[in-house]
Amino acid sequence: MADVLAEGYNVFDTAKSPSGTVKYLESPADVIGLIQSGRLAEHILLVQGGTTTFLAPALSMGAIGVITMSGAPESHLGILSREFQTPCVMTAHLTSSESRYVVGNTDPSHFEEIAKALDGRKVRLDCTDHEVGRVVADD
Amino acid sequence: MTALASDKTDYDVLNTVALKKMATPQVVAEACGLPRTEVEAALDRLAAQGLLVVAGGAALPTDEAEPALAAAAARRYGAVRADAEVGGLVERFETVNSQFLTTMSSWQQVDVGGRKVANDHSDAEYDDKVIARLDKLIARLGPLLEALAGHDARFGTYPARFRSALERIDRGEHEYVSSPTLDSVHNVWFEFHEDLLRTLGRERTE
Incomplete structure (x- = not known):
């Protein structure tokens, strides 16, 4: 079995299993830059929050997959990802780390660790399980 | 920044672009x-002023727009932030908002055997x-929208947008419940929530 790098909530079951290089997006400018680069479809997008509302243009422009480090499938981003049928793993944590997201009490180092481990990695999303979404190494 | 604070047109236009994340001039108008x-x-x-960029015919807010x-x-x-009536209604909105998100998810997904x-x-x-x-939850926003519209007429546009979406849903156009590309109930609600938080200077919670 391929190496599972991270796991989180699977926002919706889908046989779609997008593959791409993880791109960590920290700001609206990152999203604009990615859209303007014309390379949106090459990337699985990683963002910190489920309330990261600046991701919406990327979803409407054809993002292939999303990973968040916080937030719930019932959030705005979860609702949007189901509408666009964009596979999405929310509140992902690294399988190699004990660190977990806790609402209102998460050290920035938690997010930095995940971003460092995943940004630039070639991965595939496995969203076939009805609860757990998986980020699988694809390099 | 001062111009944005004093010029209602510029504030409303940038606010709309920021709420919609990406919008053509026609949509903003x-x-x-x-x-x-x-x-x-x-x-x-x-x-x-570097507050937005136009790409592919649509305006997108830059990193400088939100601050x-x-x-x-x-x-x-x-004055809105100091209004006790608005404050009380906003506290109740948080509960209604959670119920709304759950209801919207139940529109998209059904529970079959857990x-x-x-x-x-x-x-x-x-x-x-x-x-x-959804209809009931939208109705529960009424007093808050009315109180806010007393401070800024912009908030008076939301009831009309909700009404328009609900009328279409009544006519069988069910995509007006949650479609992200239409002025659906979900989009209008989401924009109102963001607008409310910005107006009050509050942060979105997870």
Whole structure:
């Protein structure tokens, strides 16, 4: 079995299993830059929050997959990802780390660790399980 | 920044672009109730200040847009923030908002034996119940929207947009429940929530 790098909530079951290089997006400018680069479809997008509302243009422009480090499938981003049928793993944590997201009490180092481990990695999303979404190494 | 705080057109136009994340001049004009030429002039001014960029015919907010709007909102909306009636209604809104998000998810997915599966909308009775719940939740926003509209007429546009979406849903256009590309109930709600938070200077919670 391929190496599972991270796991989180699977926002919706889908046989779609997008593959791409993880791109960590920290700001609206990152999203604009990615859209303007014309390379949106090459990337699985990683963002910190489920309330990261600046991701919406990327979803409407054809993002292939999303990973968040916080937030719930019932959030705005979860609702949007189901509408666009964009596979999405929310509140992902690294399988190699004990660190977990806790609402209102998460050290920035938690997010930095995940971003460092995943940004630039070639991965595939496995969203076939009805609860757990998986980020699988694809390099 | 001062211009944004004092110029209602520029504030409303940038606020609309920030709420929609990406919007054509026509969409902004309709949302703000302003002539398109006026909106285009405002978009040019805002782009020159580095607050938005135009890509593919649509305006997108830059990283500077949110802080600029937050600073302008702090100057513009002191009276709203001090309004005890608004404060009380906003506290109740948080509960309604959670119920709304859950209801919206129940429109998209149904529980089958403990497992969430996509709602194929074959069960009209189930769908009607969800729509009725949305209708009630929207009605519960009424007093808050009215109180806010007393401070800024912009908030008076939301009831009309909700009404328009609900009328379409009543006519069978169910994509007006949650479609992200239409002025659906979900989009209007989401924009209102963001607008509310910015006006009050609050952060979104997870």
